Amino acid sequence: MEILNQLGGLVLGSVPTMIMFVLLVIAYNLLVQKPLERTLAERRARTTGAVEQARGAISAAEAETAAYEEKLRAARAEIVAAREQKLHQWNSERDAALASAREVAQERIRMARKDIETSAATARIQIESATAQLSDSILRAVLPAGTNISEAHQ
Template identity: 60%
Template sequence: MDILTQLGGLVLGSVPTIVLFVLLIVAYNVLVRKPLAKTLAERNARTGGAVEQAREAIAAAEQKTALYEEKLRTVRMELQTEREKRVAEWNSDREHALGVARDAARLKVDVARKEIEDSTASARQQIEDATAMLSEQILRAVMPSGAPRSEVQQ
């Protein structure tokens, strides 16, 4: 019984400590834990929103990048096509100029060939005329002047 009395005194002495402890827990919940939980929830909401916004911005940037790459690819293909077209035109112009030059050269060669042929024919004619004249002169020089020509030619 003595123990029970001592226990009763201890419990009675601990009641103010228990009440203070419960008040401390209630005060902690009201003053610290609930505002902290509320602040953390807001922070998570804001962070989650920011992360979501960042994901959306990244997705939009990727879409724009893909669009720009497609446009760049298209422009490069157009430039390549235009360049090939220009090179084909240059080649065509060059071939035309070469054809004109070949025709002009061929014409000059034909004219020069004709001139050479005419000059050759004229030279032959002159040589034949000179040969005939020289033959006559040689015959006159070799033959006595009184001999008839008909005998010499036979």
């Protein structure tokens, strides 16, 4: 029975400790655990919100990048089209200049041919007159003196 008395005394002595422990657990819950859980939940919400905002910013940046790339492609296509148009214009101008040069060259050739034909006709006339004079000179030299040259031509 003494053991029971001692146990009773110990239990009775431990009641204030148990009450203190229960109060300490309640105070811990009220003062530390619940504010800590609220702070962690708030932090989790902020982190999730920040992650969502970052995802939204990334999506917006990707959309802007796509728009810029499209504008860049359009600008490049415009530059290529302008360059092609300029090349076509230069080729047309070159072809026109070549055609003009050909026409000028053809005209010079025609004029040169006319000049050659005129010179050839003049030369033929001179050769024919020189031939007649030369044949007369040859006949005078070959025939005896006093022979009529006009009778020799017949």
